Amino acid sequence: MDQSVILQLNGLTKQFAKQSPPALDHITLALKMGDLLGLLGPSGCGKTTLLRLIAGFERPQQGTIELAGRRVCGEGMWVPPERRDVGVVFQDYALFPHLTVMENVAFGLKPLARRGKLATGQVKEEAQRAIALVGLAGFETRYPHELSGGQQQRVALARALAPRPSLVLLDEPFSNLDVQVRLYLRQEVREILRSVSASGVFVTHDQEEALSISDWLAVMRQGQIEQVGTPEDIYRSPQTRFVAGFVTQANFVAAQRVNTHWETALGNFPALASTNFTQGELMVRQEDLQLQADGHGAWIVRDRQFLGREYRYTLTSANGQTLYARTDADTRLDLNETVVATVTGDRPTVFPLGLA
Numbered sequence: 320m321d322q323s324v325i326l327q328l329n330g331l332t333k334q335f336a337k338q339s340p341p342a343l344d345h346i347t348l349a350l351k352m353g354d355l356l357g358l359l360g361p362s363g364c365g366k367t368t369l370l371r372l373i374a375g376f377e378r379p380q381q382g383t384i385e386l387a388g389r390r391v392c393g394e395g396m397w398v399p400p401e402r403r404d405v406g407v408v409f410q411d412y413a414l415f416p417h418l419t420v421m422e423n424v425a426f427g428l429k430p431l432a433r434r435g436k437l438a439t440g441q442v443k444e445e446a447q448r449a450i451a452l453v454g455l456a457g458f459e460t461r462y463p464h465e466l467s468g469g470q471q472q473r474v475a476l477a478r479a480l481a482p483r484p485s486l487v488l489l490d491e492p493f494s495n496l497d498v499q500v501r502l503y504l505r506q507e508v509r510e511i512l513r514s515v516s517a518s519g520v521f522v523t524h525d526q527e528e529a530l531s532i533s534d535w536l537a538v539m540r541q542g543q544i545e546q547v548g549t550p551e552d553i554y555r556s557p558q559t560r561f562v563a564g565f566v567t568q569a570n571f572v573a574a575q576r577v578n579t580h581w582e583t584a585l586g587n588f589p590a591l592a593s594t595n596f597t598q599g600e601l602m603v604r605q606e607d608l609q610l611q612a613d614g615h616g617a618w619i620v621r622d623r624q625f626l627g628r629e630y631r632y633t634l635t636s637a638n639g640q641t642l643y644a645r646t647d648a649d650t651r652l653d654l655n656e657t658v659v660a661t662v663t664g665d666r667p668t669v670f671p672l673g674l675a
């Protein structure tokens with residue numbers, strides 16, 4: 320076993336009921352020590368179930384889990400959650416309302432103290448360290464209801480980090496927070512995990528969040544991992560139509576192959592020699608469209624949003640197709656203006672039609 324691998328999943332399968340499809344279907348995945356893995360996918364695809372299996376709150380029907388080279392689940396092996404050296408942060412904070420910040424964080428250390436791994440006198444010291452780590456020094460005697468949502472989630476993080484776990488699991492930790500708080504907290508969490516050299520698995524259904532904080536990204540769909548890669552890889556080279564749609568929020572335009580090229584409403588594009596299908600969908604990222612006012616153009620400006628650094632346009636064609644485009648802030652077009660839309664880049668991706 321490679322010592323630098325913190326988490327190794329092999330063929331992990333979980334089915335809650337015989338008649339329903341598996342919530343997780345043969346998941347195989349490895350995470351290197353110190354890295355942050357984003358799990359991205361639509362609601363119901365199995366993200367929470369996967370975290371619960373790693374944490375030890377659920378048992379799989381099949382497959383194995385290894386943490387830092389130690390088998391914790393599978394083939395007759397079962398290590399209970401409190402002995403897995405894993406910290407968990409849930410979406411809904413899950414703090415004890417009748418306990419102070421200090422008491423909530425110290426609670427996470429009790430299993431260690433019980434097993435004699437931490438002297439009683441050290442519990443407070445370690446809790447204090449974790450509270451300071453998340454920027455809440457001075458709030459030790461507050462109760463959860465005396466804190467903002469963002470602060471409560473910091474307490475939950477401190478509680479998870481207090482025992483110094485080697486892996487931290489975070490299940491949509493910011494989804495209940497305001498956009499503002501969420502934006503800075505997610506950056507901070509990444510820095511905090513780095514500063515203590517913890518590895519992390521971070522669940523989200525927000526593609527921007529996943530792209531911005533992950534070292535590695537796994538895109539899930541219906542209990543399976545559809546693609547794993549760096550955020551850049553996945554954004555630039557989605558392997559399937561599903562990943563392309565979910566991660567890049569690109570436009571998809573009908574494409575018909577005629578010999579060596581694709582014909583589309585946005586012009587013709589060369590087809591790869593290996594292409595073995597004739598009906599396709601051209602992927603066009605919103606930022607890969609260039610717009611030019613032109614009375615003979617095929618597209619009409621229906622909506623314009625000014626986003627500071629860029630404009631976001633909604634365009635429609637005479638036959639009712641819709642396109643979304645992001646342009647620089649100098650491309651200012653009027654509503655109902657007729658434009659020519661051009662795709663930049665020379666060989667755009669075409670996915671087979673019907674293979675969503």
Ligand code: ADP
Pocket residue numbers: 335336342360361362363364365366367368369
């Ligand atoms: P996500 O977190 O990606 O939204 P979940 O892991 O919560 O998805 O759920 C995956 C699938 O498993 C869903 O179909 C869900 O209904 C089902 N599921 C999750 N937990 C249970 C459970 N305790 N009992 C039965 N079905 C469950």
Ligand code: MG
Pocket residue numbers: 366367368
């Ligand atoms: Mg979930």
